[in-house]
Amino acid sequence: MIRLSGPIFAAALLAAGAANAATSAQEFVRGDCRGVVAPSVGLKYDTAEHTRWYKRFWTGDCDHLPFCMPGAPNWNDIVGKLLTKGGAKEQSALLPKACRLGQLIGLEWSRDKKVKHITTGDLKVFNTMLEASGDPLRGVDQVDAKARALATPR
DSSP states (O other): OOOOOSHHHHHHHHHHHHHHHHHHGGGGSOGGGTTTSOGGGTOOOSSHHHHHHHHHHHHOOOTTOTTOOOSSSOHHHHHHHHHHHHHHHHHHHHHHHHHHHHHHHHHHHTSOTTTOSOOHHHHHHHHHHHHHOSSHHHHHHHHHHHHHHHHSOO
């Protein structure tokens, strides 16, 4: 009988968990965003908790996270509001931009507070910018520029 234990086994379990997290992470992203926000597009999680906070960002579900407030706003809802505001004419341009923006902001915001560059305060500013914009495409572009400036390593 082979006994599976030790540091090599632990490392293999961690690697398998990270791979499963990347694969299953897409199930909480809106269906119409999944083709835009895919693991091959650069989803990399620092820890399992990072993955759970990223899920919170998209869905509002806290999944037993400490100090988490469930509900809205969450990115799935924000994308829906943007698409409604933009109407059918803007949907083909707006959807991929909004989905990629969610990936950018969500991955950075959900990181450990010691290393992240986008805070909950920034999320509130971004939401205000999107709500105040008369043109959702322009609003997404403005938030994208601000988010990229914050997320860029210093």
